[in-house]
Amino acid sequence: MNLTVRHPLAVVLAAVFIAACATPYHPLPLPDFDAQPIDPGRYEKKVGQLVFVLDASSSMADAHRGYQKLDIARGVINNFNDTMPDLDMDVTLRSFGHADSVSSASSTTMLPTQAYSRDALTSAVARVKEAGGISPLARALADAAADLKGADAPIAMVIVSDGRNMASGALTAAGALRAEHGERLCIYALQVGDAADGTELLSQIAAVSGCGEAVNADGLGSGQAMQVFVQKVLLTAKNDSDGDGVTDDNDRCPGTPRNIQVDMHGCPLDSDKDGVSDYKDACPDTPEGTTVDAKGCPVVTTSAEVTAAGTYLYKDIQFENNKAELRESSFPSLNEVAAALNDQPGLKVEIHGHTDGSGARAYNQDLSQRRAESVKAYLESNGIDASRMTAIGFGPDRPIDSNATKEGRARNRRVEFKPVRQ
Template identity: 45%
Template sequence: MKSLFAKLIFAFMVAGLLSACATFQPVPPFSPVDIDAGGHALKKQNAVFILDASASMEEGSPQYKKFDQAKALLENMAKTMPANMPVQTEVRSFGHDPKFSSAITELLDDMGAFNRKDMTTALAGISKAGGTSPMETAIDAAGEDLDGASGNTAMIIVSDGKNMGSAPVAAAAALKEKMGDSLCIYTVLVGDDAAGQKLMDAVAEAGGCGFATTGDALMDGAAMAGFITKVFIGDAIDSDGDGVGDMMDKCPGTPAGVKVDAAGCPLDSDKDGVPDYLDKCPGTPAGTKVDSTGCPITVLDSSKDEWSFHDILFDVNKAVIKPVSFGTLDAIVQALQQRPRLTVRIEGHTDITGSHAYNMDLSKRRAKAVVDYLVNKGIASSRLTSEGYGPDRPIADNNTKEGRALNRRVNLVKTN
């Protein structure tokens, strides 16, 4: 009997020594993957990181010491978050080896603008875990830290979930009730304790809009980048509401309702350089030079509604067009062909030489002669009307030779 008792004592001593001398693999090096958050909305404006520093974290996970892995995970989060991300952060711990702190929760890095160096330095300052596991106290304290904070908050808890009972779940639920939709809780389990996993899942669920994951799932750079993106990075910002995010939008400030292409630029169906919503002459043939309204640069300037021609000349006292005028008239034909929707009134004007009745009749016949020329060149008669105003609408002084020359003219006036 004494021999059996001695053997049992020896076995317990050996087990204790083996436990005391247990060694774990070092946490592997981490290569962060850059996150380009430019042009994206920020889903969270505050982040609270909570580290479990209780005694059970000195155990294996199984290949790493859980505490080493938990610290590494938080450090890796800091390395992965964009350095210029405008988020307020703090780091809090709970548990503690008495040599580090007698407090059951400590603020390792107080709330302030995210600073990667400050966060990693704060984590480096706590080297050993110990004590009890009052996660609920850390959650309550973090809630007080957040009093007065504006915007949305991510609470990220890294723990093994062991030896905690249901108090952390109740604390998470109470804080969620207090903060509402502005709080999401994310839990990261280290270790493989089934009860711990169940607790961590429940804490995340109490947060309503967060989720639970494991440390082992976040050990490589791509996975950590995915986690940070899900927690913090929102949809692409689309300031002009055209359906293309600002980061990809090559034409910011597009007016509301304007159809755009994949680059966020207004559609230009005829490829004339003027977007459809500004194009007064859609369907311009390829290669045609256009003005700012998308209309061909012709003798009929599309920025105007009336055009005067002093070089459409007629035989004296007749409505017979001189051949020297054919070039100008052909240019008008081309302009009307390039603007198939344009309708115009052809107006004839004279100076005061001769009787009023004669000039009225002459101006009408000359305007009609221009209409006939255009129709013979293929312009639909339905697009053209004519009128003669004789000397009634002078634009210059009829008492001078120069003025009378200006008053003898043919006008085209837009009618649609």
């Protein structure tokens, strides 16, 4: 069952003074986050261990777009946590820097490696409540190597940092991790802020693993963007040969054309249940139980042309010139329509009258309506209940040919029938 998670992030109340006379900085609370859950049935995990490395050094107390950078960093991890499905994997959270009120160590395990628990990770992030101290990313990565000692499953490491004021050796420490774990390790570096030196360092660290990437946290603010990122880090799509979102092992209709809407079994939708899939159905609203042709349209008569709009066009239903009086040549086709309606009592129709573009529009509109009413009256005289028919005049507004030629105008003067639901 899909649930939407709203995770209001805590407001940091501490003020940072640059100097004794400086105005205190009060960071804004982060906006609520609407997580977009991931359907685990469509994916399988590609990692067995997830490691977060969180920067809580003094530069993370600075503001970025009105928010404290540490708040942003913690929010990113919480949003990741709220988006990912429950997976059978280990998770670790290590932080570095921080104020003495959090830890006196420059690199600290806030969540020791353990089976993934959404609540446990949330609690661990909450413990990193204040930024301070130096930025020993190299030390944090070296300690992470100890956390991962003996790990034999694929590893995703997510570093959340501004990349600022880092002591030398961070890139070397990342290289040592890659050398130890090889292609099993992918490093993702999420930059909080936009400092150029931070962008460069974090991009280099992510590039070390070859399979990770550097991303700016500003781009992960929406639920959809975070969903895509979580999928990239943790998951791989199960086999879905026709790309309809239903895995092959559950797909009852393999080979569905691309971009066709399907049901939970991978079969194209058939909204009117006439046996013709919606994407092939020229008459998607056919009444249930009606006999249809290969296009999904009711079999009204065999002498009509089925238009792209799903209406039945009769070329020999004609009227006296500038009148609504039916010519006798119209009666055979109308008798076929009457017989088809009598055979299918669940079928209702709209009778559409059309004219060419000659003359005044108001006159043509009235003429088309009167002609549609004449057809309705004829069918009613042949036993079709008036409640099953609706006469509509469209005047010259729906031409099917050019009004510039005699032949085109003749085609535009027509009557069509549209089957509709009861």
